[in-house]
Amino acid sequence: xxxxxxxxxxxxxxxxxxxxxxxxxxxxxxxxxxxxxxxxxxxxxxxxxxxxxxxxxxxxxxxxxxxxxxxxxxxxxxxxxxxxxxxxxxxxxxxxxxxxxxxxxxxxxxxxxxxxxxxxxxxxxxxxxxxxxxxxxxxxxxxxxxxxxxxxxxxxxxxxxxxxxxxxxxxxxxxxxxxxxxxxxxxxxxxxxxxxxxxxxxxxxxxxxxxxxxxxxxxxxxxxxxxxxxxxxxxxxxxxxxxxxxxxxxxxxxxxxxxxxxxxxxxxxxxxxxxxxxxxxxxxxxxxxxxxxxxxxxxxxxxxxxxxxxxxxxxxxxxxxxxxxxxxxxxxxxxxxxxxxxxxxxxxxxxxxxxxxxxxxxxxxxxxxxxxxxxxxxxxxxxxxxxxxxxxxxxxxxxxxxxxxxxxxxxxxxxxxxxxxxxxxxxxxxxxxxxxxxxxxxxxxxxxxxxxxxxxxxxxxxxxxxxxxxxxxxxxxxxxxxxxxxxxxxxxxxxxxxxxxxxxxxxxxxxxxxxxxxxxxxxxxxxxxxxxxxxxxxxxxxxxxxxxxxxxxxxxxxxxxxxxxxxxxxxxxxxxxxxxxxxxxxxxxxxxxxxxxxxxxxxxxxxxxxxxxxxxxxxxxxxxxxxxxxxxxxxxxxxxxxxxxxxxxxxxxxxxxxxxxxxxxxxxxxxxxxxxxxxxxxxxxxxxxxxxxxxxxxxxxxxxxxxxxxxxxxxxxxxxxxxxxxxxxxxxxxxxxxxxxxxxxxxxxxxxxxxxxxxxxxxxxxxxxxxxxxxxxxxxx
Ligand code: SF4
Numbered sequence: 001x002x003x004x005x006x007x008x009x010x011x012x013x014x015x016x017x018x019x020x021x022x023x024x025x026x027x028x029x030x031x032x033x034x035x036x037x038x039x040x041x042x043x044x045x046x047x048x049x050x051x052x053x054x055x056x057x058x059x060x061x062x063x064x065x066x067x068x069x070x071x072x073x074x075x076x077x078x079x080x081x082x083x084x085x086x087x088x089x090x091x092x093x094x095x096x097x098x099x100x101x102x103x104x105x106x107x108x109x110x111x112x113x114x115x116x117x118x119x120x121x122x123x124x125x126x127x128x129x130x131x132x133x134x135x136x137x138x139x140x141x142x143x144x145x146x147x148x149x150x151x152x153x154x155x156x157x158x159x160x161x162x163x164x165x166x167x168x169x170x171x172x173x174x175x176x177x178x179x180x181x182x183x184x185x186x187x188x189x190x191x192x193x194x195x196x197x198x199x200x201x202x203x204x205x206x207x208x209x210x211x212x213x214x215x216x217x218x219x220x221x222x223x224x225x226x227x228x229x230x231x232x233x234x235x236x237x238x239x240x241x242x243x244x245x246x247x248x249x250x251x252x253x254x255x256x257x258x259x260x261x262x263x264x265x266x267x268x269x270x271x272x273x274x275x276x277x278x279x280x281x282x283x284x285x286x287x288x289x290x291x292x293x294x295x296x297x298x299x300x301x302x303x304x305x306x307x308x309x310x311x312x313x314x315x316x317x318x319x320x321x322x323x324x325x326x327x328x329x330x331x332x333x334x335x336x337x338x339x340x341x342x343x344x345x346x347x348x349x350x351x352x353x354x355x356x357x358x359x360x361x362x363x364x365x366x367x368x369x370x371x372x373x374x375x376x377x378x379x380x381x382x383x384x385x386x387x388x389x390x391x392x393x394x395x396x397x398x399x400x401x402x403x404x405x406x407x408x409x410x411x412x413x414x415x416x417x418x419x420x421x422x423x424x425x426x427x428x429x430x431x432x433x434x435x436x437x438x439x440x441x442x443x444x445x446x447x448x449x450x451x452x453x454x455x456x457x458x459x460x461x462x463x464x465x466x467x468x469x470x471x472x473x474x475x476x477x478x479x480x481x482x483x484x485x486x487x488x489x490x491x492x493x494x495x496x497x498x499x500x501x502x503x504x505x506x507x508x509x510x511x512x513x514x515x516x517x518x519x520x521x522x523x524x525x526x527x528x529x530x531x532x533x534x535x536x537x538x539x540x541x542x543x544x545x546x547x548x549x550x551x552x553x554x555x556x557x558x559x560x561x562x563x564x565x566x567x568x569x570x571x572x573x574x575x576x577x578x579x580x581x582x583x584x585x586x587x588x589x590x591x592x593x594x595x596x597x598x599x600x601x602x603x604x605x606x607x608x609x610x611x612x613x614x615x616x617x618x619x620x621x622x623x624x625x626x627x628x629x630x631x632x633x634x635x636x637x638x639x640x641x642x643x644x645x646x647x648x649x650x651x652x653x654x655x656x657x658x659x660x661x662x663x664x665x666x667x668x669x670x671x672x673x674x675x676x677x678x679x680x681x682x683x684x685x686x687x688x689x690x691x692x693x694x695x696x697x698x699x700x701x702x703x704x705x706x707x708x709x710x711x712x713x714x715x716x717x718x719x720x721x722x723x724x725x726x727x728x729x730x731x732x733x734x735x736x737x738x739x740x741x742x743x744x745x746x747x748x749x750x751x752x753x754x755x756x757x758x759x760x761x762x763x764x765x766x767x768x769x770x771x772x773x774x775x776x777x778x779x780x781x
Contacts, residue, residue: 040064047074047555049485049498051151051477052087052094053620054172055195055218056485058556059084059091061478061501068092068478068502077556078492079195079220086618088219090629094476095505099626100460101473102506111454112467121509121517128428128470129521131453132163135426138452141165142389143425145412149432151482151498152457152474152511156430157405159515161384162527166391167415167424169407171437178721180337182401183347186584187355189574192366197489198332199563200224200233202364204325207236207318209260209350210334214244216615220490234325236318238263240612241640241684242677251318254746257610257682257725258340258601259308264349265598266304267319269296271356276323278358284570286355288583288595295595307598309746326357328364336614336687341714341723344401345596348584352596355580361565368571369489370561372544379539381527392421399720400590408720409438410713416447426453430511431474435463436622436688436705439713439722457514460626473508475500480510481533484540493561495544497537497551512536592718601726603681607739608662608728609641610682613706621688622705636671637704640684641731642744643674649731649738658732661709666732670704680744683729 044063049056050071058077062070071091075082094100104124109115119127135143145167146160153170160168173181181191192198200206201224213225225245229235235249238260246252255263271277272293282289301312301319308315322329333350337343359365393411395402402408413434416424427434427448435441448454448467456468459476474480478501485496516528530536538548546557565571572578588594604610618633619625639657651657656669670685678684685706714723731738 042066046499046501047076047497047553048478048501049482049496049555050084050088050091051498052085052091052624053218054150055079055220056496057084057088057219058496059088060555063502066502068095073219074555076554077496078490078494078558079487079496081220081223083219083223085217085219086630086633087217087620087624087627090624090627091476091478093627093629094459094624095478095502097460097626097628100476100506100508101458101465101471102508104473104507105471107469111448111469114466116471121507124470124472125514125517125521128453128455128472129518131455131469132426132428132518132522135452139423139425140389142167142387142392143423145169145416145424145427146430147409147412147427147432147434148430149437151477152431154483155511155515156428156457158384158527159519159522159524162519162524163522164385164387166387166389166404167393167407167412169393169409169412171409171432173403173406174408174410174719174721175338175437175439175724176336177334178338178403178406179343179716179719180333180335180347181403182344182719182721184333184351186344186348186401186586187351187581188360189581190369192333193369193487193489195220195487195490196333196335197367197369198224198330199362199364199367200330200332201227201231201491202328203228203233203330204328204364205234205236205321205330207238207322207329207331208245208249209238209264209331210337210339211332212239212241212243212245212614213332214248215617216335217617234321236321240679240682241614242675244617246677250321251314253308253310253314253318254679256307256309256679257612259598261342261346261349261596262299262304262307262598263310263315264346264353265296265299265596266301266308266315267322268292268349268353268356269299270301270316270319271323271353272296274319274323276319276326277356278326281358281360282356285573286580286582287577288581289356291583292352292356292595295597299598307600322353322357325364327359327362329357329359330365331357331359338716338721339723339725340601341716341721341726342599343716343721343723344718345593345599349596352582355582360580361563361571363564367489367491367563368561368565370493370559372486372488372493372495372559379529379536381529384527389422392424393720395720399715399717401718402720409434410440410443410715410722411720413438413440413443413447416450417443419450425451426455427451428455428457429464430457431459433462433464433622433688436707439707439710439724441707442711457511459508462622472514473506474514475504475508475510478502479504479508481512481537484537488561491563492558494556494558495546495551496556499552587718604728605662607737608730610725611659611661611706611709611727611729612682612684612725613687614684616686616689619686619689623688625689637686637689638671638673640678641672641674642678642680643676644742644744645680645740646672646674648741651731651733651738655733657738659704659709659729660732660737661711662728663711665709665711667704667708672731679746680740
């Protein structure tokens with residue numbers, strides 16, 4: 001018998017109402033606590049793979065009498081080498097978190113009314129399948145759209161492929177690294193994968209342009225970064241904010257936001273002019289060097305200084321550092337690169353520098369990628385049908401380099417609003433918070449209002465859950481299997497296994513099982529010729545020479561690979577002519593610029609600041625904000641603002657303000673952090689933190705999400721990726737709009753000499769000079 005659930009009790013549902021199918025598999029937290037003994041009889045150490053973020057470190061879970069006590073890094077995993085971050089440790093708290101979704105539920109009131117009834121898994125799956133079939137019958141199978149993310153997403157991508165709907169999208173492309181992949185693919189014929197194939201540990205110069213390593217903690221890469229610094233690598237950090245990485249850098253270049261391509265072109269100009277490029281690599285492996293030389297001839301450091309506000313001498317000095325260190329130079333391509341809507345060209349400019357410095361396949365540069373010989377289809381699963389109608393998001397046609405695997409989320413939202421070119425009538429979201437990952441929340445809500453059916457697969461409540469017609473609660477990563485994780489471009493190639501470390505705590509199910517059960521109900525049983533996901537994993541390893549038993553025991557198996565080219569060895573790039581494309585005919589043929597050029601972006605209107613956002617080290621956006629352990633460390637992110645500017649508005653560090661963007665969207669109160677290390681024309685806030693549904697998210701003290709303010713975005717015409725840093729905000733205190741009464745000059749410096757300095761010295765270092773408001777021109781140094 002189904003139980004009615006109120007808004008408040010939504011959060012309190014325990015594991016005690018499980019269906020018959022769940023009995024024996026799950027254990028409620030109270031039972032778990034009762035099982036804990038002072039002297040445990042049975043202590044197990046089980047390897048698996050973390051998913052508190054996408055980096056997927058190897059972990060070892062210590063389980064005492066069935067209770068997870070501790071998570072540490074797996075020393076055998078070449079990625080994180082025995083280390084994990086705070087979020088990895090805090091997986092224990094996620095497992096037993098009381099805010100988790102605990103039972104399947106079906107809506108029992110108006111959509112968004114917060115009324116559900118708990119149901120059995122049978123009922124929830126039958127209901128979901130029935131709705132998807134009804135949409136299919138009325139509008140065609142393509143009217144069913146999927147928004148997926150993370151490891152679970154793959155199981156549902158397969159389901160929708162088997163179903164025949166091409167309308168699938170994940171934010172990992174359009175809102176994150178899509179333009180980076182396209183930029184590198186256009187140049188080298190291959191992207192640099194994840195983890196990015198950068199040999200930071202052996203680099204002599206590390207250039208970070210759009211990467212705040214240390215705040216975006218990706219353990220393996222951070223280990224390499226610190227090793228590189230310990231070995232003497234010089235770091236150049238290009239960032240409008242004095243980030244943690246900037247504090248470890250020899251040069252901090254506080255660039256004017258939106259002008260990075262000008263700096264990259266000036267570096268290219270200087271490197272070519274000084275003949276500092278790798279002549280042999282350029283001669284033997286590239287096409288378009290003479291066009292490139294001609295293209296950048298006027299983009300001098302002096303030209304770039306006027307645009308970027310980085311002094312020409314610093315641009316020359318940093319170019320010289322890269323010339324001297326080549327080929328052991330990493331120019332990190334960044335990860336979240338969806339900035340201004342011209343991002344493929346910025347990433348192309350980075351990849352061109354990477355190419356002419358000859359760093360590909362070189363120690364201290366970029367790793368090669370190795371092959372891994374296992375089959376994804378060893379189970380003889382039939383081929384998925386070819387979709388009958390073209391996908392609605394424009395990936396691959398309107399946006400020629402938009403990913404047809406990951407899709408374009410915002411375009412799928414737009415098509416659901418317009419119902420063109422054909423109706424989109426059902427959404428299933430899997431591990432994706434469509435409100436906090438896709439820009440313009442009002443559009444997302446409008447699209448959901450157009451749906452006949454909206455289902456959510458999640459591990460904990462998020463804003464979309466509140467509007468769901470059905471909630472399918474998923475096992476967390478510590479309770480389930482997922483596909484094998486294979487990394488081929490790293491110090492050592494490896495394959496790692498995620499396996500359950502404990503019995504499930506609540507009445508949840510793994511993603512692979514939910515997808516398979518839905519598939520069976522949708523007439524797709526032929527695609528699921530297995531009962532258990534372990535069967536799939538074992539079949540995938542057939543013929544690879546890797547033992548599944550060893551994987552279970554160690555959590556990871558390495559295999560031979562090649563990271564670097566031998567001296568003089570040639571390399572066949574994955575382009576039609578096997579060459580690196582400094583000049584891209586592919587782009588030219590599609591009427592795009594064959595070599596990147598700088599395109600100005602709008603400055604903030606008077607009284608407004610550009611909204612910049614990024615990561616913080618102990619949270620993975622909204623994914624971890626309810627984690628009690630992590631909230632003990634940081635529960636309330638602050639808005640970074642230049643201290644001179646703040647003071648001129650009568651604000652002191654720690655005071656609360658509201659933000660309002662150019663479209664009148666206002667936030668709740670948030671605290672400010674004043675610092676000399678922030679450009680005066682921008683503010684910075686950690687991304688994705690704080691839901692805006694007060695009824696749903698009962699844990700967060702700060703209910704401010706930067707995504708509320710991201711109402712505007714530019715779309716990259718090449719990739720379809722969204723540029724999100726085009727929003728401006730002003731500060732409001734006690735209902736009064738604040739406006740800076742000074743202007744501040746701000747320039748690049750040799751940061752390392754001054755690291756750990758006192759406040760007055762920082763002010764000198766950053767060349768912060770309050771000036772009269774009337775002054776229209778900001779001075780360089
Ligand atoms: S970096 Fe931290 S959160 Fe991410 S996978 Fe590794 S341990 Fe987990």
